[in-house]
Amino acid sequence: MRAEARFFKSLADETRLKILWLLSATEELCVCDVIKVLGITQSKASRHLRYLYHLGWVTDRRDGLWMNYRLSLAPGSPGEKLLKFLEEMLAPQPEAQELRGQLEHCLEAKRHTECAKRLNAGRKGAPPGLTEP
Amino acid sequence: MKIEAQLFKSLADETRLRIIWLLMAKEEICVCDIMGVLGITQSKASRHLRYLYHLGWVTDRREGVWMNYRLSVTPGSPEDKQLKLLADILSSRPEALALREHLEQWLAAKGQSKEGAAACQCS
Numbered sequence: 001m002r003a004e005a006r007f008f009k010s011l012a013d014e015t016r017l018k019i020l021w022l023l024s025a026t027e028e029l030c031v032c033d034v035i036k037v038l039g040i041t042q043s044k045a046s047r048h049l050r051y052l053y054h055l056g057w058v059t060d061r062r063d064g065l066w067m068n069y070r071l072s073l074a075p076g077s078p079g080e081k082l083l084k085f086l087e088e089m090l091a092p093q094p095e096a097q098e099l100r101g102q103l104e105h106c107l108e109a110k111r112h113t114e115c116a117k118r119l120n121a122g123r124k125g126a127p128p129g130l131t132e133p
Numbered sequence: 134m135k136i137e138a139q140l141f142k143s144l145a146d147e148t149r150l151r152i153i154w155l156l157m158a159k160e161e162i163c164v165c166d167i168m169g170v171l172g173i174t175q176s177k178a179s180r181h182l183r184y185l186y187h188l189g190w191v192t193d194r195r196e197g198v199w200m201n202y203r204l205s206v207t208p209g210s211p212e213d214k215q216l217k218l219l220a221d222i223l224s225s226r227p228e229a230l231a232l233r234e235h236l237e238q239w240l241a242a243k244g245q246s247k248e249g250a251a252a253c254q255c256s
Contacts, residue, residue: 001150004226005146008141012142089137
């Protein structure tokens with residue numbers, strides 16, 4: 001029953017709880033987004049995400065400097081059941097809703113920045129892959 | 134969200150998880166039975182039970198030198214829902230089922246012994 005205790009321990013920390021709450025709202029999340037939304041240091045965010053990674057809650061994908069994480073729970077697994085329970089418990093809470101709102105805001109701002117970057121790049125010349133030979 | 138994290142912390146320890154799992158099977162359990170079934174010291178059993186007591190998971194009742202504990206979660210409360218989830222997760226685990234079996238055997242042996250006392254030096 002050690003595995004089950006460990007699973008509950010994953011949620012026994014407020015920061016990890018918040019990270020899982022954010023991850024369950026999106027397909028994939030960059031460490032940089034977690035840092036921004038929760039207002040924590042990179043070291044803290046990465047530490048908790050590595051903890052979740054080693055317990056099998058998330059998988060990682062490197063994208064340049066940053067790591068991206070996504071939930072990786074098998075349907076019907078204890079982790080998935082626990083996550084559903086967490087969703088049900090947190091969904092009506094203003095604090096949790098506000099956090100999801102902040103995440104949306106952060107991702108929206110990021111999309112705009114990336115769009116602007118792409119537009120600028122387009123004005124200076126088409127990206128390398130799109131140039132005619 | 135600190136309260137929710139605290140709620141999960143109650144079950145984040147293997148011994149506490151086992152104690153709750155045993156308590157779910159019976160109306161009331163003596164500390165001496167928890168010690169016997171889990172093979173832990175009185176100090177460890179009592180420490181975890183007091184932890185659960187202070188967080189409102191259990192109530193206590195003194196009987197002679199021993200304390201008895203029972204679950205005291207309100208139906209529909211987050212704790213109650215968490216217990217149901219735990220039951221759902223553990224009911225298919227052989228280790229958890231063996232522990233319940235062990236509890237039954239332990240209590241049966243206690244019932245057969247003189248005044249139910251010899252098995253765990255109760256009262």
